[in-house]
Amino acid sequence: MGIAERLIESKYVPDFVIRIVFRIVLYFTRQNPSPVQIAKQKLEFIKSLKAKKIAVDTNEANAPYDFPTQFYQNFLGPNLKYSANYFEQNSSLEESEVRMMEIYCKNSGLKDGMHVLDIGCGWGSLVFYIAKNYPNCKITALTHSNSQIAFIRSKAVNLGCDITVISADISTFEAENKFDMIFAVEVLEYMQNYELLFEKLSGWMKPNGYLYTHIFCHKDTPVELIAPDQDSWMFKFFCRGGTLPSEDLFLWFQKDLVVESRYTFPGTHYSKTANTWIENMDKNKESILEIFHQVYKDEAFVWFKRWRFFAMMVAEIFGSNGGNDWLIVHYLFKNRK
Ligand SMILES: C[S@@+](CC[C@H](N)C(=O)[O-])C[C@H]1O[C@@H](n2cnc3c(N)ncnc32)[C@H](O)[C@@H]1O
Structure with a gap:
């Protein structure tokens, strides 16, 4: 174990x-x-992405998600939104989750009655928000995590929501239905070949349908998320293959989808989000350690430290240089077909 890891x-x-x-x-x-x-x-980077597969190591990337939901209930906000939220002054974590989902729906032009698909839906924060606020939408949620699927299905029954849940890997799945609106919130970072991905998603969209994406990114430099040293701490425990996009990266992938709008938010929103997750970890330390004991046995405390460190790293990276280096970006794409 290296000094940093110690x-x-x-x-x-x-x-x-x-x-x-x-x-x-x-x-x-x-x-x-x-x-x-x-x-x-x-x-050079864009050229190299176009030569890759849509995604690599998707099973390994799924590992942190097929994990007891109780941990995420002690870690995230009440909507279990595992992505950057939007903080106004003095927002609570819950208010910031809801505010960001309002932004998705408003900026995308979502209308009640649309057929909606959320890819990489996590624990269903957005699909439950849409079910509540756009009650005539026909909603489908897609993830490759079994524990997320079980959670969404049981919550949908409890709330009486009609949500179709699909268990699939985005990179290999072929959708039978066509959607008016596809949402993708902090999942495209797991992908690599955006040309092939957007071609695939275009086929899942109705003519003139929309894709609304939320990514975290660097202001100008995209990076491949495969460590040269696969044993590095971050890659061993939290990340597998994917891409850290630059703010403008998707402008280079408009063969099948055309960019209608782009919205850029300072990284400080992510920094605040991650700091509130750390507060939750500290508040719920005993419960989290109990859950970790069941999964990691003697390594429960070490894993508590790893997760805390991970959240701290997110807070510091996105807060650096006043939130102007690392950003949150939303794109609204329209299907060219
Ligand atoms: C960072 S979480 C974001 C979850 C959710 N969108 C939210 O905002 O709370 C990433 C999500 O993408 C899913 N995911 C990652 N790679 C995937 C793949 N290849 N196929 C399907 N889902 C994937 C994970 O299971 C997880 O639900």
Whole structure:
């Protein structure tokens, strides 16, 4: 185990030390490439994405999601939205979850009665929000996590919502139905070849149907999410293959879908979201440790530290440079067909 790993998992290193180390590392690794360098690297990167499969390592990527839902109930907000929320001044976590979902529905032009698909739906935050506020929509949720599917099905029965749940890997699934609106919230980061993906999604959309995406991204430099060292802490425990897009990346993938609008939000919204998740972890430490004991046995405490560290890393990265380096971006695409 490396020194960094020991520090992360140690009982004795206080948060403020970890946060200071993060800020120093982020400050000194902040690069300022010239516009010419950025453009050159980006074109190479886009070319390389177009030569890849839609997604890799999808089973490994699913591992953190096929995990007891009780943990996420102690970690996330009441809607179990596992993505960046929108914080107004003094918003609670719940208000920030709802505000971001209002933004998705308003910016996408969602109308009551539409046929809606949410891909990578998590624990159904958005589909339950739509079921409540757009009661005539016909709603389908898709995820490849069995525990998420079980949770959504039972919540839908309890609330009396008519939600179809599909268990599938987006990269290999073929939809039979066509949708007016597809939502994709923090799931496209698991994908690589956006040309093939958008071609596939275009086939799932009605003529002139829409895709509304929410991604986290870097302001100008896209990165492949496959560590050169597959044993690194982050890749071992939290991430597998995918892409960290740049803010403009999807502008380069408009063969089948055309961009109608793009909305950019500062990373500070993610920083605040992750800090509230840490507060939840601390408040619910005993319950979380009990759940972790069932899954990880003697490693329960180490895993508590790992999750806390992971959330702290998100908070620091997205909060760095006033939230101007790492961003949240929404795209509204229209089907060209
Ligand atoms: C970060 S979570 C976001 C969940 C949800 N959209 C939200 O905002 O709460 C990513 C979601 O994408 C799903 N996912 C990741 N890769 C997938 C794939 N290849 N096929 C289907 N679902 C996938 C995960 O199971 C999880 O539900």
